[in-house]
Amino acid sequence: MSPRGAAVNEAMRTRSRERIMQATVELVDEHGFERTTLADIAERAGVARGLVSYYFPGKRLLLQTAMHRHMHLTLGAALRTLTDEDPPDLWLATAIDTITGLAIDQPRLMRTHLALILAPGADGFVQDDEQRRLGALLQAVLRRRGAADAATDHAVLRSALMGACIGMLLPGAESPARLIRDDLFTRYGLDPALGPRAAR
Template sequence: MRRRSRERLLEAAAELFGERGYEATTLGDIAERAGAARGLVSYYFPGKRQLLQSAVHRRMHLTLAAALEREPAPCADAAGGRELLARAIDAILGLAARRPVLMRAHMAHLLQQEGFVQCAEQQRLAALLRETMVRYGAADPDTDYRMLRALLMGAVVAVLLPGAPMPGHRLRAELFARYGLEWELGCPPGGEPPGGVLMSSGEGAHP
């Protein structure tokens, strides 16, 4: 019951932060959306910033897990770990595109002095990214998953940058080139990659 109560609060927080933004959402609003007592929010979370990060990390690891567990397309069977890495990249970029208000608030708070909130949701996300790099064949998964996380964070910031956003398909192309991933892996946005050239599996910086 405690786990379900906490999950309801996290889901309500993700919904409201994504609808109204961080400043316009109160802890009372979140408790009401979750159908919980206001005091329960403070019982589980020290403050609104911690709740935001936990809610977004939960949304990220659920989105990533769903992408990694999806049945592979016939053309992806032989790609193995490259397909999983492509799905991971597309899952995070896709979340930024679908939930810009939520992800912009999250990134803004990560860049504040307090930085990451170490919570169970963040640890689950880290474990999924690390396992993806293991399956991809990374020589040093502990270091390489952190690099992947940093590159994904940079791409999300670029997609969401007010006034000067980068097109998601261009960022996807850069990340795919870095890891030697074929454009058709994962969930391609449609059509040919920028420049009209598909990479072969031997191109890029495969470890």
């Protein structure tokens, strides 16, 4: 039997990493961060426990990377429902509704993600490949609206989206999602009738 080629090995590594990240998102959403162990993640992903630590040096980093993947996959799926004939404002409205929608639909998951980023002693905001994929999607949306400097405008949009999610999830001081949405749409000059959450 001939040994596997480099391309096959790389594909297997990629699939293992993806299964680990997907399992992490599922388990934290179901049970919370503290009650989810690396052993649980390995079992759900169908990989050896040591492989989780090999790819991800800690549970905090793993969740942040997994969340970035979850966000760009969710956003990518939403944007694929649009066409080049759709107005640029609809693309941005869809992006805003999709990202903030995670705070509405999966509050424990998004609250945990934000808390770990902001916690004292945390590694801060990790700019990994998964985060760059999310950033690329948002920058492409901004370029559709004519952004001259999509990278800078993306940093502002990212901050606005994170702030919006924090506003909706702040324990004991949660702001209504509709008010947060109206504020973001006003800030970007968007018609509130646009976007997947317009009718909700």
